Amino acid sequence: MLKKERHDFIMRQINLHNRVLTSDLVQLLNVSEDTIRRDLQELVDDGLLFKVHGGALSKSYHSSFDDSTVYARDSKIVIAKKTIRLIKDGMVVLIGGGTTILELVKQLPQHLGATFFTISPLVAVELAKYNNIEVILIGGLFSKNSQITYGGHVISQLAEIKVDLCLMGTSAIHPEEGLTDTDWEINQLKKAMVACAKKTAVLCISEKLDITLRLKVCPIENISYLITELEVEHESLAGYRAKELNIL
């Protein structure tokens, strides 16, 4: 591989991720650390990126993409880290939308090799930053509110696939009533998602526990994992521990 090609590769990574780790580049490009460091230095000299300890940052990365505005972001990161343990190399995963999910995607390990189906364009774009992840976006009507695709076309496509794991955020969960929602279309969609997965994990910040809404998605028995930001032994989760689902 020519030096220029490496430089272009690095710049692409930077433009995609806004950041890049020296160690990752060593692996990906299969050259010594020294070479990568020199490459980065040259790109800095050309004013194309920003070098920091451990890697480099995009120049246009004027830090913090209003990350702070994401509600309860810290909790969501905790949830994300727990969830990552469920995702193994080679898996086929169906993943929903929402800020919790988006945070999860940003925390995925760089080298993960898996196939992801998603109904969220934003999640798709974020997933595309990982080299070894194949992304399939399920198309259909696009919802302005929830920023996901929905409607009959989406549901019929979901009916045709079978995945190892489904990851979804939630509006409300209750030990007896299970998963519930308010919007008819979203409700239909979630039903279809649960139906096509061998196991389903629900990502849920604690304030959405023990709430019931009008429309039922599925009983608690259909859920395999409940992931919150709380300690596993936390008393708020007692009602769920009684059920047969894994709490992370």
Added chain:
Amino acid sequence: MLKKERHDFIMRQINLHNRVLTSDLVQLLNVSEDTIRRDLQELVDDGLLFKVHGGALSKSYHSSFDDSTVYARDSKIVIAKKTIRLIKDGMVVLIGGGTTILELVKQLPQHLGATFFTISPLVAVELAKYNNIEVILIGGLFSKNSQITYGGHVISQLAEIKVDLCLMGTSAIHPEEGLTDTDWEINQLKKAMVACAKKTAVLCISEKLDITLRLKVCPIENISYLITELEVEHESLAGYRAKELNIL
């Protein structure tokens, strides 16, 4: 082997692989390194390729990367404003991806009521900001490079729809050779897009005029509108004026 033949051979390699190594050429052509170096130098002088340590790179290869820095943004805004005149209330529009298109979407009038099909999640998200626009995202495999959906599934869905107007960016356009591209999948996709539209408008910054790439999308006759940032009377557009397409 004649010098000219060697030059042609080198250019063919470049167009095929976007790159070539000096050492490979020495082997393939069975001449000394010096000769190859001289050949490359001459091709550089003719502006046909790009020389680097160890070999040479295609010229178009270079330009394919710096989209990410919202290159030539001013031109793209000019193009966007011209394009808006083509879009009328009630229309069904198929729209591609790329930075030029994205700029267009950002410039749309707030009250516009129309239906947009798109293969670009980013465009979908941007379109969703308009209240009176219905957005349908066409799903399929998601391309990491071009940030659009592609593949058989996309093409078969395109085959099922019929739209009033197709808006697409372009890699290369030439008065005789028409629309061309380098990537096989993108090429297939563009063909399908043109096929399902009554009229097609090509958005094209002037530096992509008069370029021919390896794969043909369609002849110039299949294009209804060519939109550049230049004045309609500009001399660069003379070759296109001779054809039967509207220049904006």
Added chain:
DNA sequence: CGTGTTTGTGCGTGTTTGTGCAATAATGTT
């Protein structure tokens, strides 16, 4: 035809560039 010129090619030599290694310093982490 002969002589001089141009062009294309290869060779030798010295220089530059790209890369990795090892020792050491700086920085982050626990």
Added chain:
DNA sequence: AACATTATTGCACAAACACGCACAAACACG
């Protein structure tokens, strides 16, 4: 404070390069 990770520096070596020269084939012209 101890440790692990990441940076920096200087050095070595091979690959790639530029330049001048030599030679031969093709060409030009009287």
